[in-house]
Amino acid sequence: MARVAMVTGAARGIGADASVRLAEDGMDIAVLGTDEAAHAETLRRITETGRRCVFVTADVTDAASVDRALARIHSELGDPGVLLNCVGAVDRGPLRELSDQDWTEAVGGPLRGVFVTGRAVVDPMIKNGGGRILTLADVAGGGRPGAARNSVVETGLAGFTRTIALELRPFGITANVVAPEPTATDLTATPAAAGGSTYAAGALDAVRFLTGDGAAAVSGQIVHVAMTA
Known part of the structure; x- marks a missing residue:
């Protein structure tokens, strides 16, 4: 039976490319999101690989919604052995211009989504003898003016990932x-806008490695992919 990957943030850009790469590697793909039309091209590309693909409407920040999505994935494809969360960077401007809502949406949403989906897949993965939890994200985008949101998400994702790596x-x-x-912060952009084909290929190669059998002993790592000229 093929491995199953559950993917979030795959409407476009490198997130979409990563979901297609997993399908090319022989995985069946469950794409989670709130807008199926926005994922139409991604779903078409996955289907063209010959793998099974389902779109599951879900709010990844809502635990009940994710649990319902997992139940459907289990029924149609099987339990996910791979979770890939794709989190794009969104700078909201200087600190003095950030509203409470800006901060909550920009910081709380991505971190909660990674937490909720990660927690949801743990029991199925344990039951099936293991799995891969991977986040494709701009966690290196902080430390510059106007990037307070990215700095917080960077720290949160790094700490969360290293902690659950030890636990799991x-x-x-x-x-x-x-x-x-x-220098390459928009995971929702096209490969060219995100630094060209070399950068995109490097990111996708890292995803392929870390979700594969050869990375069974690699965990708790932040793998930086450099943009090249």
Whole structure:
């Protein structure tokens, strides 16, 4: 039976490319999101690989919604052995211009989504003898003016990933982050806008490695992918 990957943030850009890469590697793909139309091209590309693909409407920040999505994935494809969360960077401007709502949406949403989906897949992965939890995210985007949001998300994702990596290691579950360098921050952009085909290929190669059998002993890592000229 093919491995199953559950993917979030795959409407476009490198997130979409990563979901297609996993399908090319022989995985069946469950794409989670709130707008199926926005994912139409991604779903078409996955289907063209010959793998099974389902779109599941879900709010990844809502635990009940994710649990319902997992039940459907289990029914139609099987339990996910791979979770790939794709988190794009969104700078909201200087600190003095950030509203409470800006901060909550920009920081709380991504971190909660990674937490909720990660927690949801742990039991199925333990039951099936292991799995891969991977975040494709701009966690290297902080440390510059106007990037307070990215700095907080960077720290939160790094700490969360390293902690659960230790916690889940006895169960054969790894947790890692693939992170672009600060010069290439938009994971929702096209590969060209995100630094060209070399950068995009490097990020996708890292995803392929970390979700594969060869990375069984690699966990708790933040893997930086540099943009090249």
